[in-house]
Amino acid sequence: MLERGEVANSWRRERWDSLRLLTPNWQSRLPGHRYEGPDPDGYMTMGEVIEFIERFATVTRAPVRTSTNVTSVRRTDDGYRVTTSCGEIRCRAVVIASGACNRPAVPQFTAAVPASVVQLTPFDYRGPSWLPDGGVLVVGASATGVQLAAELKRSGRPVILSVGEHVRLPRLYRGRDVLWWMDASGVWDQRHDEVDDLTRARRLPSPQLVGTPERRTLDLNALATMGVELVGRWAAVRDGSALFSGGLRNVFSLADLKMRRLLDTFDEWARAHGRDAEVDPPERFAPTQVPESARWQLDLRSGEIRTIVWATGYRPDYGWLDVPVVDTKGQLRHEGGVVDSPGLYALGLPVLRRRKSTFIHGIEDDAREVIDHLTRYLALS
Amino acid sequence: MTTIDNGVNVQALLDAREVLKGAPEAAQFTWRASAKWENGVHSTTRIQNFFGLGQEHSHKSEAVFTADHPEVFAAEDNGITPIEYLLVGLASCLTAGVASVAQNRGIQLRSVESTVEGNHDIRGILGADSDVRNGFNDIKVTFTIDADASKEDIEALVAQSQKRSAVFDALTNPTNVSVEVA
Numbered sequence: 001m002l003e004r005g006e007v008a009n010s011w012r013r014e015r016w017d018s019l020r021l022l023t024p025n026w027q028s029r030l031p032g033h034r035y036e037g038p039d040p041d042g043y044m045t046m047g048e049v050i051e052f053i054e055r056f057a058t059v060t061r062a063p064v065r066t067s068t069n070v071t072s073v074r075r076t077d078d079g080y081r082v083t084t085s086c087g088e089i090r091c092r093a094v095v096i097a098s099g100a101c102n103r104p105a106v107p108q109f110t111a112a113v114p115a116s117v118v119q120l121t122p123f124d125y126r127g128p129s130w131l132p133d134g135g136v137l138v139v140g141a142s143a144t145g146v147q148l149a150a151e152l153k154r155s156g157r158p159v160i161l162s163v164g165e166h167v168r169l170p171r172l173y174r175g176r177d178v179l180w181w182m183d184a185s186g187v188w189d190q191r192h193d194e195v196d197d198l199t200r201a202r203r204l205p206s207p208q209l210v211g212t213p214e215r216r217t218l219d220l221n222a223l224a225t226m227g228v229e230l231v232g233r234w235a236a237v238r239d240g241s242a243l244f245s246g247g248l249r250n251v252f253s254l255a256d257l258k259m260r261r262l263l264d265t266f267d268e269w270a271r272a273h274g275r276d277a278e279v280d281p282p283e284r285f286a287p288t289q290v291p292e293s294a295r296w297q298l299d300l301r302s303g304e305i306r307t308i309v310w311a312t313g314y315r316p317d318y319g320w321l322d323v324p325v326v327d328t329k330g331q332l333r334h335e336g337g338v339v340d341s342p343g344l345y346a347l348g349l350p351v352l353r354r355r356k357s358t359f360i361h362g363i364e365d366d367a368r369e370v371i372d373h374l375t376r377y378l379a380l381s
Numbered sequence: 382m383t384t385i386d387n388g389v390n391v392q393a394l395l396d397a398r399e400v401l402k403g404a405p406e407a408a409q410f411t412w413r414a415s416a417k418w419e420n421g422v423h424s425t426t427r428i429q430n431f432f433g434l435g436q437e438h439s440h441k442s443e444a445v446f447t448a449d450h451p452e453v454f455a456a457e458d459n460g461i462t463p464i465e466y467l468l469v470g471l472a473s474c475l476t477a478g479v480a481s482v483a484q485n486r487g488i489q490l491r492s493v494e495s496t497v498e499g500n501h502d503i504r505g506i507l508g509a510d511s512d513v514r515n516g517f518n519d520i521k522v523t524f525t526i527d528a529d530a531s532k533e534d535i536e537a538l539v540a541q542s543q544k545r546s547a548v549f550d551a552l553t554n555p556t557n558v559s560v561e562v563a
Binding site: 232233235236238243245246247250253254257260261293 | 519533536537539540541543544549550552553554555
């Protein structure tokens with residue numbers, strides 16, 4: 001196992017200070033290893049996640065070579081040649097487990113933003129005190145965007161949140177963590193070959209969730225109540241002004257409808273499986289409140305906004321992968337983790353084999369199946 | 382399951398989507414219109430040809446649109462005002478979207494009606510107040526749909542039709558427009 005830095009490196013260096021896992025503690029489980037602390041319904045801080053993964057590495061005696069950065073993987077006659085910062089390795093098979101979030105993805109027009117505005121990605125962001133005083137424009141309303149918008153607003157700054165398509169979820173549904181429902185009802189176990197539109201499922205933004213001790217919901221209504229101003233998807237920069245889409249109401253409708261449909265699925269499952277008695281009665285949440293008039297223009301030179309935080313997603317980085325298996329959109333071509341090159345495999349990508357593939361507990365089933373394929377490949381070749 | 386028919390050939394659209402995924406150059410279309418000044422603010426615009434799938438195409442027949450201003454604008458009212466054509470585009474695009482999405486989702490439509498209202502402060506175009514924009518301040522579309530579907534499914538149809546609408550996108554997002562003299 002090659003690790004460019006230390007065990008749990010990205011959790012140590014590529015996360016902001018206040019971040020906690022979106023999954024409750026009881027869901028943090030790896031083969032033979034689970035959370036055993038006093039707060040199963042809580043959410044791990046980054047320190048706790050690092051400890052959890054470190055402990056797993058120790059107990060399993062995983063053969064991790066730390067500070068070993070892979071700079072190239074090339075195909076040879078009988079396998080792969082892996083070049084690292086600590087020398088070369090020849091092997092018959094390679095499992096890529098470098099994740100889907102290696103680089104923040106930002107739109108092309110960042111270059112057109114006036115130089116007077118500071119631009120940050122979640123990789124640069126640690127906490128509000130690292131930002132200049134004054135207004136902040138947070139772009140993107142997935143988990144990252146809503147969490148940073150809330151934290152920056154609480155720091156006393158005026159915050160505008162630019163909202164495109166998003167996934168709305170309550171933190172708790174019928175008294176249980178919404179992710180309990182995802183797990184128990186089997187939604188998370190839905191397989192990649194059963195999903196209607198796999199490309200879309202793999203591109204789905206992370207849900208508007210935050211892990212807090214209060215287990216609170218952080219949807220757009222909650223942000224609006226805090227005083228965060230909502231504007232449409234950022235479409236372009238023209239003459240130093242940001243132009244936002246006028247289609248805000250529809251992205252609200254889409255997210256509200258999808259949430260309702262998901263909650264219907266949960267209710268049906270509870271009814272069909274006789275689980276209604278152990279949870280609270282079904283509930284429905286107020287639609288996302290549409291602002292009286294959302295502005296579609298913001299003069300970036302006026303000083304109203306001093307900082308832009310790009311919470312516009314992440315992309316994988318396969319710059320080191322010298323095997324032609326990456327598509328024109330920069331995604332790995334694979335079928336359930338079996339990459340389009342003999343002996344090459346992947347794990348830990350969105351909906352790799354199941355909807356839960358990118359969650360900590362989601363790796364176990366995927367890994368078993370991918371490794372089965374790998375051992376069969378090694379036995380036959 | 383009974384076959385539903387809204388008159389949309391969804392299979393052809395789904396097939397086209399698959400083919401064009403691998404052939405982005407064939408997906409490039411150019412729509413064209415030619416306008417001619419008549420008199421006053423009265424003009425005639427003709428549409429017949431367009432380019433797409435790598436070649437020139439022609440509509441079955443030429444369409445002619447007359448635009449003018451109403452009498453309250455001290456004009457002859459030979460036709461609707463140009464900004465009303467945007468309402469035509471939006472309404473017809475969303476309606477087509479509703480029918481297509483309904484077909485794809487197996488929802489039989491009985492009637493789809495909508496009203497579109499664009500609020501317009503004409504002090505902008507008159508130059509009476511530089512803080513007022515020239516175009517619509519907002520547009521409101523109201524659908525009345527009779528279909529074999531729940532209220533929620535109908536709302537989802539309308540939401541999805543906006544998500545895939547060319548005119549909704551063109552109106553809600555900025556577009557680079559270059560106007561030149563030949």
